Amino acid sequence: MQSYTRRVIEIIAGIPEGCVMTYGQVAELAGSRRAARQVVRILHSMSDSHGLPWHRVVNAKGEIAVRDEESRLLQSLYLQGEGVAVDDRGCVDLSKFQFWPEVKEVRGMD
């Protein structure tokens, strides 16, 4: 695996229980703001084999983005089990549950 992949994996592995991050956010923290799709790709090939908390990653709207029905349900259950509220559309309130690692300086957010 290449370094970018490793970064993404470490970031995802670092999402605490009860929190979520978006694909775009993970991509950005890993070093490429627009590499959200890499995160998707990586999860496709690595999620289970690395025991990653893949369920803590949602899309920019806070929705569960997984395609397979069973997996969406599983993700929803995992999140709810950690205290993350998920509505009937599989949507999470990012303003409440999105994880921001060391959000020390929140100036204007660029």
Add this chain to the structure above:
DNA sequence: AAATTGACGGGTG
């Protein structure tokens, strides 16, 4: 080296 892959994101109408 070119094509493919993807669970995305933002913009537009």
Add this chain to the structure above:
DNA sequence: CCACCCGCCAATT
């Protein structure tokens, strides 16, 4: 709110 399109990017084939 929804449908659609297009840009994006690194790993894989």
